Amino acid sequence: MSVGIDRRRFLLRSGGIAAAAHGWRAASVLAQVSPGERPVQDDDAEILFPRDRLPLTFIIDDSTCLVNMGHFCIPQFHACYPDRPVYQKPWQTFPREIPDSFVREFGEWCASRGVKGKYSIVPYPACTGWLDRELPGWSRRDLQNSIQLVRELLMPNWDIHPEMITHTRVIDLKTGRPLQEISPSTMENSWPREKRSVDEIAEYLAYALRILRNCGLPCEGITTPGGFGNMVKSELSLAVQQAVRDVFPVEIPHYFKYVIDGAGSTEPTLEHVSGLASGRPDLTVNIPAGTGDWFGGWEGDVEPRPDLYANEEATSGRLVELLLRGQPGFFLCHWPGMYSNGSKDGFHAFQRVVDSIHAGFHDRVLWMKLSEIARYWATKELTSVRRTDTGVMLESPFACPDLTVRLPAGASGGSLRLIAGEQQEQLQEVRRRQDLNTGTWFRDDDQITACFSCRRGRNELQLTN
Numbered sequence: 001m002s003v004g005i006d007r008r009r010f011l012l013r014s015g016g017i018a019a020a021a022h023g024w025r026a027a028s029v030l031a032q033v034s035p036g037e038r039p040v041q042d043d044d045a046e047i048l049f050p051r052d053r054l055p056l057t058f059i060i061d062d063s064t065c066l067v068n069m070g071h072f073c074i075p076q077f078h079a080c081y082p083d084r085p086v087y088q089k090p091w092q093t094f095p096r097e098i099p100d101s102f103v104r105e106f107g108e109w110c111a112s113r114g115v116k117g118k119y120s121i122v123p124y125p126a127c128t129g130w131l132d133r134e135l136p137g138w139s140r141r142d143l144q145n146s147i148q149l150v151r152e153l154l155m156p157n158w159d160i161h162p163e164m165i166t167h168t169r170v171i172d173l174k175t176g177r178p179l180q181e182i183s184p185s186t187m188e189n190s191w192p193r194e195k196r197s198v199d200e201i202a203e204y205l206a207y208a209l210r211i212l213r214n215c216g217l218p219c220e221g222i223t224t225p226g227g228f229g230n231m232v233k234s235e236l237s238l239a240v241q242q243a244v245r246d247v248f249p250v251e252i253p254h255y256f257k258y259v260i261d262g263a264g265s266t267e268p269t270l271e272h273v274s275g276l277a278s279g280r281p282d283l284t285v286n287i288p289a290g291t292g293d294w295f296g297g298w299e300g301d302v303e304p305r306p307d308l309y310a311n312e313e314a315t316s317g318r319l320v321e322l323l324l325r326g327q328p329g330f331f332l333c334h335w336p337g338m339y340s341n342g343s344k345d346g347f348h349a350f351q352r353v354v355d356s357i358h359a360g361f362h363d364r365v366l367w368m369k370l371s372e373i374a375r376y377w378a379t380k381e382l383t384s385v386r387r388t389d390t391g392v393m394l395e396s397p398f399a400c401p402d403l404t405v406r407l408p409a410g411a412s413g414g415s416l417r418l419i420a421g422e423q424q425e426q427l428q429e430v431r432r433r434q435d436l437n438t439g440t441w442f443r444d445d446d447q448i449t450a451c452f453s454c455r456r457g458r459n460e461l462q463l464t465n
């Protein structure tokens with residue numbers, strides 16, 4: 001077993017479950033989780049990706065405030081799995097802290113490049129302390145400054161997720177203490193080991209979400225630690241829907257759990273959609289990653305292999321392969337593997353990957369955070385699409401920026417008008433596809449592509465001479 005292997009995969013293989021948590025194919029998920037309702041969508045008008053670009057997102061797991069999860073998780077995993085070499089690493093030599101100076105350096109660089117994604121905040125990281133109370137080893141002011149940095153620097157471009165409560169031991173929700181027994185059934189990465197009800201799972205998720213609410217960190221989704229929920233995939237999806245909406249006023253709850261490999265689609269999937277006719281549907285959006293972690297690993301001491309995402313020229317690598325296939329490029333890392341125990345090797349490898357992708361694909365890609373992706377795909381899948389004599393009528397349960405629709409140009413094609421409620425707007429024609437932006441349209445032979453800010457309810461596109 002390579003030392004760089006993702007803990008998710010490791011735990012599951014050794015736990016005797018055939019599919020790795022992050023290697024579970026979308027098809028298998030679909031087979032186990034009901035997609036629910038869908039509207040009628042006419043074939044000859046199609047909702048494309050936003051601005052007809054390829055979405056990119058960077059999914060960061062195992063991050064929190066100050067606590068280096070690489071250092072603090074290993075002894076707790078080792079206690080449960082003493083024979084596994086990966087948990088025998090010299091964690092005592094790893095720094096206990098990933099400092100806020102690094103969060104700032106990382107966050108500012110990403111903002112300068114337009115990078116967006118998801119950043120976990122584990123609320124009771126490896127049982128060290130409660131982020132909404134005290135973190136032993138740091139002053140309360142240090143903790144509050146750290147939370148404020150996440151709120152001000154990261155939140156504009158990153159969704160914040162709890163990655164369950166501790167990412168190590170299962171907590172007794174009545175006492176807030178870790179369960180006494182140490183076994184796979186009391187580790188969050190492999191919980192639960194038997195069927196649990198939606199309510200029981202939702203209660204556990206809501207507990208984690210409430211701590212982040214106390215910290216002033218609103219969430220629209222959750223990340224599962226490792227194999228959390230593997231035995232209750234359908235219930236987990238519904239529990240995400242319930243727990244996120246119990247704690248926050250969220251229209252479109254989402255979660256990250258799965259990694260797609262091979263030829264599978266990396267597009268998000270909508271689960272448990274119901275109440276479409278009411279105009280206010282319930283749903284859960286499942287957003288997968290399309291890569292493994294090939295930066296510094298969850299431990300932080302793995303040598304980065306950036307070429308596995310994209311080589312210097314952006315001609316090979318998994319991320320390049322996905323983009324060339326016209327698929328979303330959602331890629332994954334663990335926060336200790338950005339800091340790399342202070343060398344920042346993982347971060348530097350990530351910077352190289354981002355620069356290569358930008359140089360190779362420039363205006364064909366679009367960075368989005370996970371809640372933006374969830375909203376776009378919820379709208380893409382749940383908007384009814386009906387051709388009219390002069391264009392297309394879209395009826396959407398959600399407002400959505402940058403909605404991008406392709407339809408036949410027909411014989412006309414002088415101008416394109418958007419009618420939404422009382423509002424009428426003349427969309428502006430652009431000459432190049434890459435100039436597509438909200439309020440514009442582009443003509444290509446016998447088709448046109450329009451991009452506009454979709455309102456909840458009816459949006460009609462009318463072609464006029």
Ligand SMILES: [Zn+2]
Binds near residue numbers: 061062224225226
């Ligand atoms: Zn994790």
